[in-house]
Amino acid sequence: NAGVMQNPRHLVRRRGQEARLRCSPMKGHSHVYWYRQLPEEGLKFMVYLQKENIIDESGMPKERFSAEFPKEGPSILRIQQVVRGDSAAYFCASSPPTSGRAPDTQYFGPGTRLTVL
């Protein structure tokens, strides 16, 4: 059973370009979460998605950042017009569907390290 897949593992962009980060959840998982980790920091929640729905984007910057999880294919985190401050590791996590209010443990992918020159 493959784990959470993220690609690319490393991404270099120049200021003003777009960055697209992909995440394929574990098989059977329908909840996807994106987190950002700045150097020497813990992870910070960005957005929570289920198939075709954004459930909570309270941690997303208001501008330039967007996320989607289409019916088919991976979840995408998109950063437009990147700036140096966007340089960070971006982690995707997934968890299975749940009948209760509390979703299960989140399993993380290997992360995408974004460097903005």
Next chain:
Amino acid sequence: AQKITQTQPGMFVQEKEAVTLDCTYDTSDPSYGLFWYKQPSSGEMIFLIYQGSYDQQNATEGRYSLNFQKARKSANLVISASQLGDSAMYFCAMRENNIYSGAGSYQLTFGKGTKLSVIP
């Protein structure tokens, strides 16, 4: 106020010894979950152990155990018989279940981590 506090930026432990990594948390939600993750130098986040706020017993997973002291709001990770491969960053995280607001639960709030170095 910080929701998750890890007061030890770095720790050293001799191989084969036990080590305790501290974590305190702050929440007014009576229902919550506590997690520990390991991040080796390769960068991935590896789930280690989970403790629910209503669990009566301390969680254990192999060499990992969670010393859960609810009244003190602490959830320390104990690693027994340390191995060289245990050298990594360790993060404590909390998920609040938001039972009063009905907002649902999913966000993990992470501490800043503890860097553990195992000495041969």
